[in-house]
Amino acid sequence: MPTYEYKCPGCGEFEKEQRMSDPPLKKCPHCGKAVTRLVGGGGGFVRKGGNWVSKMSSPGESAKKKSDRFMKQTVGEVAEDIAKHSRSH
Template identity: 50%
Template sequence: MPVYEYKCSTCERVFELQQKISDPPLTICSECGSTVKKLVSASAFHLKGGGWYADGYSSGSSKEAGSSESKTLPVACAGDCKTCPASS
């Protein structure tokens, strides 16, 4: 069930309430009996890990980075050696 955040217009108390999506929004403050307003708060949704964007679904730079034409340097190379493909 989602958690909704409310703020009282009189006592300015901010509180959270766990409600079903189908439940009507709260209108009365339980502390002072005044009206409350539903707040828009930050989501608890986080993208973690490799995600879809690492698989080539995003635009631009990830497609270029994954192409075979990109020049990658060996770990010990600085790009100035004669055997490195990046120096040519």
């Protein structure tokens, strides 16, 4: 369930968990004054699929697997930098 931010002229800012289908609050649940729902930046993003490399390690992961994963991440970052620079010139 998403969390929405509201601003009350009396109480200040507060958060409220609501379903997406629920109408926005009109009154502050604390003092009853009219509230305004704020526009938030979102809670983040979700990566789907298996074609990305995580820098996080697993507890039972071998040293070789850790170094391979780190190398893939580093090579990927270098490749992205090269691609960015070649497009801008």
